[in-house]
Amino acid sequence: MDFHFTEEQRILRKTARDFLEANCSASFVLEMEKDEKGYKEDLWLKMSELGWMGLIIPEEYDGVGGNLLDLVVMFEEMGRVCLPGPFFSTIALGALSIMESADDGLKSEFLPAISRGELKLTMAHEEPDFTRYDPYSVGLKAIKKGDAFLLSGTKMFVPDAHVADSIICVARTDGQPPARYGLSLFIVDAGSKGLNLRPLKTMAGDKQFEVSFNDVRVSKGALLGRLDRGSDLLDSILRKAVVCKCAEMLGGAQKVLEMASGYAKEREQFGKPIGSFQAVQHHCANMLIDIEGSRYLIYKVAWLLSQGIPAVMETAACKSWVSEAFKKVVSLGHQVQGATAYMIEHDMPLYSRRARIAEMSLGDGRYHRTVVASQLGL
Amino acid sequence: MDFGYSREEEEYRERLCRFLDENLTEEIARQNWEDRGVGSEGREFSRKLAAYGFLGMSWPKEYGGKGLSPTYEFILLDELGKRWGCHVPLDVGYTMVGPTILRRGSEALKSEFLPRIIEGEIEFCLGYTEPNSGSDLASMQMKAVEEGDYFIVNGQKTFNTECHYSEYHWLAARTDQSRGAPKYKGISLFIVDMDSPGITIRPLWTMSGERTNEVYYDNVKVPRHRMVGEKNMGFYYMMEAIGSERNQVFIPMRLYSLLQELVQYARDTHHNGRPLAEDPLVRDRLAQAAIELEVARVLADHSRWLESNHMPLSYEPEITKIFTSEMEQRLVDTGMQLLGAFGLLMEDSPRVPMRGRLAWYYLHSFMTTIGAGTSEIGRSVIAQRGLGLPRSY
Numbered sequence: 169m170d171f172h173f174t175e176e177q178r179i180l181r182k183t184a185r186d187f188l189e190a191n192c193s194a195s196f197v198l199e200m201e202k203d204e205k206g207y208k209e210d211l212w213l214k215m216s217e218l219g220w221m222g223l224i225i226p227e228e229y230d231g232v233g234g235n236l237l238d239l240v241v242m243f244e245e246m247g248r249v250c251l252p253g254p255f256f257s258t259i260a261l262g263a264l265s266i267m268e269s270a271d272d273g274l275k276s277e278f279l280p281a282i283s284r285g286e287l288k289l290t291m292a293h294e295e296p297d298f299t300r301y302d303p304y305s306v307g308l309k310a311i312k313k314g315d316a317f318l319l320s321g322t323k324m325f326v327p328d329a330h331v332a333d334s335i336i337c338v339a340r341t342d343g344q345p346p347a348r349y350g351l352s353l354f355i356v357d358a359g360s361k362g363l364n365l366r367p368l369k370t371m372a373g374d375k376q377f378e379v380s381f382n383d384v385r386v387s388k389g390a391l392l393g394r395l396d397r398g399s400d401l402l403d404s405i406l407r408k409a410v411v412c413k414c415a416e417m418l419g420g421a422q423k424v425l426e427m428a429s430g431y432a433k434e435r436e437q438f439g440k441p442i443g444s445f446q447a448v449q450h451h452c453a454n455m456l457i458d459i460e461g462s463r464y465l466i467y468k469v470a471w472l473l474s475q476g477i478p479a480v481m482e483t484a485a486c487k488s489w490v491s492e493a494f495k496k497v498v499s500l501g502h503q504v505q506g507a508t509a510y511m512i513e514h515d516m517p518l519y520s521r522r523a524r525i526a527e528m529s530l531g532d533g534r535y536h537r538t539v540v541a542s543q544l545g546l
Numbered sequence: 547m548d549f550g551y552s553r554e555e556e557e558y559r560e561r562l563c564r565f566l567d568e569n570l571t572e573e574i575a576r577q578n579w580e581d582r583g584v585g586s587e588g589r590e591f592s593r594k595l596a597a598y599g600f601l602g603m604s605w606p607k608e609y610g611g612k613g614l615s616p617t618y619e620f621i622l623l624d625e626l627g628k629r630w631g632c633h634v635p636l637d638v639g640y641t642m643v644g645p646t647i648l649r650r651g652s653e654a655l656k657s658e659f660l661p662r663i664i665e666g667e668i669e670f671c672l673g674y675t676e677p678n679s680g681s682d683l684a685s686m687q688m689k690a691v692e693e694g695d696y697f698i699v700n701g702q703k704t705f706n707t708e709c710h711y712s713e714y715h716w717l718a719a720r721t722d723q724s725r726g727a728p729k730y731k732g733i734s735l736f737i738v739d740m741d742s743p744g745i746t747i748r749p750l751w752t753m754s755g756e757r758t759n760e761v762y763y764d765n766v767k768v769p770r771h772r773m774v775g776e777k778n779m780g781f782y783y784m785m786e787a788i789g790s791e792r793n794q795v796f797i798p799m800r801l802y803s804l805l806q807e808l809v810q811y812a813r814d815t816h817h818n819g820r821p822l823a824e825d826p827l828v829r830d831r832l833a834q835a836a837i838e839l840e841v842a843r844v845l846a847d848h849s850r851w852l853e854s855n856h857m858p859l860s861y862e863p864e865i866t867k868i869f870t871s872e873m874e875q876r877l878v879d880t881g882m883q884l885l886g887a888f889g890l891l892m893e894d895s896p897r898v899p900m901r902g903r904l905a906w907y908y909l910h911s912f913m914t915t916i917g918a919g920t921s922e923i924g925r926s927v928i929a930q931r932g933l934g935l936p937r938s939y
């Protein structure tokens with residue numbers, strides 16, 4: 169048992185914190201919410217120069233060769249400043265998919281370019297029928313035609329599709345939704361004929377899209393993993409992406425707590441700092457309790473996954489818990505900071521809006537509790 | 547970051563599990579958990595735990611311990627807890643009193659008491675709370691006045707559990723009566739023989755059937771050498787021990803068996819021909835309980851890790867305590883809703899499910915957020931020590 173980060177991880181955190189504080193202010197985040205593209209290419213390139221795109225990519229593919237815990241540290245820091253842009257899509261959904269697929273050809277084709285910051289990816293998974301999240305209720309069809317597949321159907325909530333060079337698409341090659349069997353993953357060139365994007369307007373101004381596939385042709389070389397048996401691959405990708413999303417939420421929650429407790433120490437009413445009142449103290453304590461539980465559960469899951477242990481139960485527990493915890497933390501953060509934090513230019517709304525986006529991303533608490541229930545033997 | 551156990555630790559766990567599967571019964575677990583009084587079965591189990599070498603793993607060799615990491619103690623507490631919420635039968639001596647004697651006691655006290663604690667022979671009861679000193683513990687009024695080689699002790703304690711079967715009272719009393727002295731600077735700790743003349747014990751019965759006690763001291767003579775550490779330093783000794791005590795008492799795995807029994811109940815019990823386990827609401831509630839147990843476990847692992855590596859304990863064990871005790875109440879509520887009217891049945895009722903354990907857990911669960919410090923005091927401690935907010939009391 170050891171809760172210490174390595175020296176390298178501590179340096180990584182410090183570098184990320186310093187860089188992001190200098191380059192990603194709250195006003196920048198607000199500006200990017202309104203910006204059509206939603207990020208700045210020069211910031212992307214600077215992050216790439218720091219080696220962040222290649223952090224988790226093996227050295228043989230021009231990466232840094234880090235592990236999932238390194239990536240967790242990075243996402244915590246990104247979540248802390250609500251970093252806009254396609255980093256999560258490219259790395260947690262894109263690079264990790266290709267790495268998990270264990271396809272050497274695809275790895276050589278994509279990973280070095282991702283590492284160099286030249287390639288952006290995303291994943292198209294959810295669909296209009298995902299009125300309740302269920303990763304296997306995919307209906308988008310991929311029909312084999314000679315040496316190729318034709319993809320037809322509609323995807324929803326695809327992050328950063330407007331800037332992605334390639335889209336990993338979860339498609340049905342056999343059976344009917346919600347069967348686990350019959351799913352296949354394809355990597356689709358975003359410039360393919362028959363692909364259409366419609367931007368969705370979310371409450372956080374992040375960039376999500378409806379992506380329709382109208383007989384989009386992909387070669388059989390674009391298949392990630394095995395035909396019809398993509399669910400196992402999808403599960404292992406999503407477990408890692410989930411812990412990254414949780415780390416992002418943790419960073420945000422920690423920042424909210426710092427704002428709230430800082431305010432409670434400074435703000436005076438009845439001649440005393442409001443932080444000396446037990447009602448306010450207990451709000452702050454509740455935030456810390458939820459954050460500490462989230463923190464160690466995330467680190468444990470990242471450690472388990474990095475050991476090659478599937479950790480199905482723990483990962484689902486983690487997403488369910490952290491999604492709920494982040495929501496509770498932003499509610500209490502608002503309550504402690506009163507009307508001032510309700511103003512649009514205050515930093516708080518950045519987090520309270522993102523808490524809801526993150527909750528729904530990669531499955532909400534309700535869905536993940538169904539996974540836990542099955543794991544319990546129910 | 548490493549959440550694993552070493553090979554030696556895993557081997558210890560395996561050996562321990564084999565021993566517990568052969569020797570531990572629900573009756574023994576309940577004698578301690580329910581404070582029914584550790585009877586002959588519990589005492590025998592305690593001696594066996596010691597004889598087979600499962601006690602004292604982290605204690606110094608000169609007093610009969612093995613001088614290893616406290617991680618072994620936590621493995622012991624987890625494996626006991628998994629089995630009907632069991633704990634070390636004589637737990638006050640083993641997890642609370644012993645460590646303070648080790649830190650602060652004289653050589654004579656160490657040699658007199660530590661080996662017998664590690665052998666599973668003796669038990670202590672805590673003598674802290676008084677009728678007018680609960681959360682504000684430092685305001686205690688029980689007096690110990692020095693007279694030659696003795697202290698003469700007078701006053702009253704209340705909610706002193708375990709006193710009716712312990713050999714010794716671990717007593718905190720006021721030794722500085724001067725006015726104006728800060729209240730927490732005038733308290734000393736004593737080890738008192740429970741059969742000393744002048745001690746009267748009166749039972750108090752709790753709503754869940756446990757026995758606790760009022761204890762009256764009428765001119766009780768306590769030898770000077772039975773004072774622990776320095777005079778007037780007792781309150782500091784109590785506070786420096788509190789983090790470790792929380793680590794050893796609030797064991798999330800003690801709730802594991804209740805959760806497992808509820809899962810089993812949901813699988814085995816039918817409504818309209820279908821198992822309750824297929825009801826989405828039942829699944830959601832039990833999954834939530836399992837998730838909270840995971841959270842409680844990592845919180846405990848973190849504060850245990852601090853202790854095992856001799857790092858300062860601050861607000862962390864308080865978080866473990868609050869989270870674990872409050873999750874127990876939520877788990878019990880989930881269980882009560884799952885069992886419906888059958889959850890109301892006590893253990894000797896016809897048609898009682900789960901041996902009536904759930905009804906007992908419900909009645910018991912009110913104590914967990916009060917005993918050993920209320921959740922409210924705990925949250926202020928977390929806010930002040932963990933976040934640096936100003937003092938509120």
